[in-house]
Amino acid sequence: MVEDGAGRTPETTPAGKSVPARPTPVGRPAGASGEPSRLAAGPRQTWAALPWLVRSAVVWSACLVVVAAGLYLLGKTAALLAPLAVALAAALFLTALLDPVLLLLRRLRLPPAPAALLTVLLLLGILVGVGALVWNLTASQFEELRQELGQGLERARDFVTSTLPLTDEQLDRLVRQARQGLGAGAPDAVGGVRTAAETAGFVLFALVLLFFLLKDGRSMWQWTLRRMTGPNREVVAEAGRVGWRTLGAYSRGTMIIAAIDAVGIGLALVLLGVPLALPLALITFLGGFVPIIGATLAGAVAVLVALAARGPGVALLTLAAVVAVQQIEGNLLEPLVMKRQVRLHPAVILVAVTAGTLIAGIAGAFVAVPVTAVAYRVVDTVQRHRRAAAEDPSG
Template sequence: MPNSLLPEPVRRLAAWCAVVLLATAVLAVGVWLCTVLQTVVTPVLLAVLGTALLGPMHRRLVGMGVNRSLAAALTCLAVVAVVGGASYIVVLALIETGDQIIDALRRAGQMLAEHFGAVGTSLEDITANSKDLLAKFGSTAASGVVAGLSVVGSVLAMVLLAMVLIFFFLRDSDRAVVTLRSVVPSRSGDLMEAMGRRAFEAVEGFMRGTTFVALIDGVLIGVGLLILDVPGALGLAALVFVTAYIPYLGAILSGAVAVLVAFADRGWVIGLWALGLVLLVQMIEGYVLQPVVQSRTVQMHPAVVMLAITAGASVAGILGMLLAVPLTAAVFGVISELRARYAEAEAPPQPADSA
């Protein structure tokens, strides 16, 4: 008498469907908890990314004989100085050149409207009304100053909490393995340690590599726009640097803005030169810089990156777009480690050499 009325392929399919449904349910609950506890989850994720970026500096200080606590404090102070100074430069550049960029985009919309009709008219309407929208937003914010101060206060609190967590993560990073092993079954200790190391290495490589790529992109495009005498070159370079943390999509948006500004203010010839500059920088990034970044992390298909960015934006807006790719890199690192271990376990044993 058969053990089951269902054939073996159907039972396997049902088992896989149950696994997929269970994984989807766990993921949905995890996302829901992250959205509910976002005031706690966001600083933790930012602290993990900051620790991944600052880890080499902390390890170098410790290697020089500096106390771990002092090394963590010096690293945090250094990042506050660097990030604060860079943020000040970026914001100042955007403020000083923002009007020039908006005016250039408005002129670009008018010129496109003359040649392409409705598409250009839509762009012209958006750029022409941008200042009015900003003014309305400002008046709304002024009328609700208490709510605005509350938002600013919560953001500052999250940033401060993230900095404190970075300090503790750096100082106690040597205890991470012991802590991880203490919360998992002893049989799974080695596997969980290997998965954690691979995930953190993927995030670390992504953060360092992306920062390097963003800096190179911003410098090259900024210098090129200065040579072409494009208005708002420093602000556009700052925009390129910031949006480079959103792979693919950020480069497309910032490059398009730079080309439109050059086209509107300097004419077709300079606009084409700006387009060539953006394409050249993208080729350098795609064929030279990105392979270096991905060699330190895991290979991710552009379609996977775009889907991750879209999912992150739907969950947490701009912050989700920034966090989606490094988290996806960590997941791919874990999958890569599991695949390597299972492949090693299933490999046939090698025959011993006879004496």
């Protein structure tokens, strides 16, 4: 066959006549088709043609969407199960706090069940005894405090009207509007009864769970480890030991620090002649279990009571005493009592307490920090094991 000058091969019909030949594309053999490969490589070529900044933005945006969806589902689940989670966390916190008492009773050759029951009864006895003592010592002071608060409010009213451009009528109107707003946001009686019943139920659940954790906690943990196989068993065992030690150190250290704060501020209130020093010291003790925020609120309550009862001079002295006790506790006692691996950054504590408060109120604020501390130590232990395994392939 003879090619024409343009590189085309004439085609011949069955009758022997020649017809014009179709041109062959340059760079592709005749009869070869590249359409499927072009379609297959199209998306990849389009993606590769995009600038790297656009590709990175797309990938990170997709990851953020997935993470946000997961966090949303986790938050919804946590909100639904918040009372149960708080009760479980409180039971674990109390178990770590009371574990030395249980071990002491076991050394006295008491069986597990009686030792656990006696430990729970000891906790209830302490709580009821402290509550009864505080009530008996301070019940007679509540009427005096009410009168002094009324006088303090009158002094505050006179100060506001004499300092700010407000008349008595305008101030009364603002007070009435505030009371109406508070009354509109107050829960109804039925909701209050239901909330009280649910709280009592979860408190009972936490106490029963505390008994079983004290009685069978170690055997349940060993049962869990026996179900693990391979290198994961060692990692889980080490993470569990570290987490439990962290929880125990945090619970006992927090209790010691809260007791020191309560004693120091209580003595200062007694020396300054502030009424209700014992219940204010108890509030300070309870506030110590919520780092930063709890101590701040407890100190503010003490200063307000001193202002209403004894005037601004004593209130300033009370503020100085509160600040001094908290500074000594934070800079001297806490590093000695708390182990280094238990301490968290203040920003992490604030975020944890805020999240716990939003999810489960005051109870969530109490358990947020120990849960965060334990989770941090467990994750750190797992990461260290993974790094060690990556550096030692033979292991």
